[in-house]
Amino acid sequence: MPVSAKQLNFTDISTEFDKFYNKNQNNLLGLLDQFINISDFIPFSFYQKYYSHFGRKRNFSLESMINAFILKNILSLPSIDLLISLLNISSEMRQFCGFLKVPHKSQFSRFKVNFFDALNDLFNNLVDVTEEISKDINPFLASFLITDTTGFEAYVTENNPKFYHSELKKAKSYANRIAKDSPNSTFDVEKYAQSQMPKFASSNTDVKLTYLNGHFGYFQKCVISTNALGVVRNVNFYDTHNNLDQDLRPQDIKDNYDAKSLIPSLETYFQLHPNFSYKYFLGDAGFDADDNYAYLLKRKIMPIISLNPRNSPNLPQPGFNQVGVPLCPYDSSLPMVYDGITREKGRADRIKYICPKAKKININGKLSYILNCENPCTSSKCGRIKQITIHHNYRFNSSIPRDSLKWQKLYRLRTICERSICQIKNFIQIKSSRVRNTVSLKSDILLACISQLIAFILIFKSKNYDKPLAIKSLIA
Template identity: 40%
Template sequence: MCVLDTTGLEVPVKENNPKFFYSLKNQVEKGSPEKPEHEIYIATLAQMPKHSKAVPKAKLMYTNGHFAYAYTAAVLTNGLGLVRNVMLFEGQKDSVTLKPILEDFHLHHDISRYEYFTADAGFDSTENYRYLVEECKLKPVINLNPRNTKDLPKPDSDSEGVPLCPKNPGLKFKYAGFCKSRNRIKWVCPLTKRGKSGYICTCPNPCTNSKSGRMVYTYPEDNYRRNTPIPRNSKLWEKFIRNVLLWNSRSLD
């Protein structure tokens, strides 16, 4: 089993010295002596630089229970918690770190020795499922991310696979291009028009609050995110999820 998670690797820079924070806090207090203590802390954090002056790649982030200047690191371990690979990233979302770290790991190790891959909901994306199943031959155990599962009416499709408006099946979504990097086809609302600054929806009864209207993606292959090799909420699925939660509770100090 492989387990992937992201964390922050703190850097020995002056911004991580408590004196740096309290010096800034004293300045905030002098400017607003009437503010309560918790507001002083919030205002001080807001004035902290976004990255270290000496090491720009060390960003201000909340990691291991506190704010610190650190590198974003993806850490790959086996089922025993032993670190198998570490890669540093600069500001990327968790989901886009999965493929690079596994590709790097595969250059030096036999990934076929592993059968399962577990990670938290931050790695939930259709592209990751497809990569894990098709290229790595791994069985992914990743909880669905609520932010990736919007509560919107689901459009049906015609015999050729073109999505249909969920409120008026007589209207077909308009083709808006093929995303090579993600191997998917983009479709936009049939009542959407392209303006100078992007798409504008003219539907009088839209199914989304987005000004650009509803967008739908279809994939040439099956949807591995929906049809996972290990059924969601099965006993085996829950077993792996417990391992992910256990790993996430650890800190890499």
């Protein structure tokens, strides 16, 4: 049977690419040439840093390097190697970027590492520009601030499935030894294997073990905020210092709040953009904390946050007497007993009350509880404990009732942020790019967000308002 497939050589690939480009150049490069001048958005401080670094003997302009990264992200090219190959093939792409010759791979890598702070400035400048555009397109959707935590999987050995399977194999061998000594043992092999995973990657301590996207892995964590149009507003790498004067951490604002990630992220954002204001905040159950509600209400932003079931245990809830002391759930005549203030790292201070029928005793220098109750409301040996935050009931005193149709419709808009994050990850092609350096990975994330904002401006100027993030339609 004859072979029907046609053997392609490099000349054929180049010819086909030229045909593709000539057919679609008006949809992408032509639009970029017509509507986007990247120098209009680059802060003067970025020019200073770039040209003071390279001096007069520079082979590539700042605009050329940024245009190359924007083109890479909009086309979702998985690696710098592929970008370089396409630049070598296409003279039109080189002309758009402004390259007389194609930079080496190492020059792209050094650019991301050396100018991370300047890329942050460029991103924030574009946020200012696109805020007004968002209000022009749809003022209602622009009045939402939607925030979600996410992680970008790093290229480290620990993320290889073989690494976990090796720990699982060791755990099974350990379980066999335990079974010989204790046949009735309930040893959990998977939990033990997971407990043996290192807390951070050996080659990069900034990449920590986290449960994200439905599985354990080693991620660069960050908090991303968008509006209800899906346009990214803020990127905050809250677990590591990002060299911003406005960068805040939980310990910096402990006197007023003690939230883990949301408040530091939003404080940084509003210090960078003091004139921005929003009517609604949307967040998933992970942000269901009293401090977050208090902070948002202080900012005059209406919180629309789903309740976290882990914050509401399935136990009979105690009532309160006239002075605010919780009462026994089964006997309202018995007030619970004050037991001091609970202070934990990463959480708000709480007032602790214990069961009125529990007593604290000291046995051999160890504090223990004795419960004397015939009908306990919990299976705990120390009886019921009620922890009350200082600003109690912010969670339940919602401005819009959670069972109302309006709340449910507004909360559905939260998925827009998730789709925007998915688009950013698609730009980076993180599993194919194999970025090891932390700063380089953060720069990739910022460049992906910059590319989204540039595409959003392009779509606006080309008057495609109905789908403000339909970036792929530009190259369809």
